[in-house]
Amino acid sequence: MTRRVEVVEDILSANDHLAAQNRERLEAAGVFSVNLMASPGAGKTSLIERTAAGLGSEMRLAVIDGDLATSLDADRAAAAGAQAVQINTGGQCHLDAAMVRRGLEELDLSQVELLLVENVGNLVCPSAFDLGTRTRVLIASVPEGDDKPFKYPGSYHSIDVVLLNKIDLLPYVAFDVKRFLHGVEVLNPSLQSFLVSCQTGEGLEAWFAWLRREVAGMRAEVVR
Numbered sequence: 001m002t003r004r005v006e007v008v009e010d011i012l013s014a015n016d017h018l019a020a021q022n023r024e025r026l027e028a029a030g031v032f033s034v035n036l037m038a039s040p041g042a043g044k045t046s047l048i049e050r051t052a053a054g055l056g057s058e059m060r061l062a063v064i065d066g067d068l069a070t071s072l073d074a075d076r077a078a079a080a081g082a083q084a085v086q087i088n089t090g091g092q093c094h095l096d097a098a099m100v101r102r103g104l105e106e107l108d109l110s111q112v113e114l115l116l117v118e119n120v121g122n123l124v125c126p127s128a129f130d131l132g133t134r135t136r137v138l139i140a141s142v143p144e145g146d147d148k149p150f151k152y153p154g155s156y157h158s159i160d161v162v163l164l165n166k167i168d169l170l171p172y173v174a175f176d177v178k179r180f181l182h183g184v185e186v187l188n189p190s191l192q193s194f195l196v197s198c199q200t201g202e203g204l205e206a207w208f209a210w211l212r213r214e215v216a217g218m219r220a221e222v223v224r
């Protein structure tokens, strides 16, 4: 039992070491980076497509797409105009810092201002692995139910931003936005939240405005 605990700790500390290197590399290149986490089907790839369409003309965007086996999502990101790299995890339920490092090697970071890393769809494993991104964003969606912050506190606790996607479905689904936001606030009072629909585009302007501010802040840091 003790041995197993030690092995898990070693894996996590090796990951943290690589994550720190990724972070240094991204910060030095002035890239604002986001680890996008969500359950399958919450809308990670749709948000990437919308973001590429909304911001692609004003900033250079790259995507590292983590998936179990296919390149379907990276293909969608590339079709939306982003530099896209596919990382297949070979069945592993989350990205880790070593995989992101391989992705970074395939990108010309001097040509990137915003990097979106699409993690594997799942609300448990990704939260334990720092990838070295500046920010962690969780996408929740209306059909998943308003109890998810209460059921997956580990994921909600370690993030900086939550987007509630598919708000166009609110009239049809028993989802209490107040209960959801209350759960989020109890776990993480400093969290930024955005209510959006990647289907209709509602609410996305506030998300874009936030990204614009963060990317500009990053540029200013590099200039100093």
Ligand code: MG
Pocket (backbone or CB within 6 Å): 044, 045, 046, 073, 118
């Ligand atoms: Mg996807």
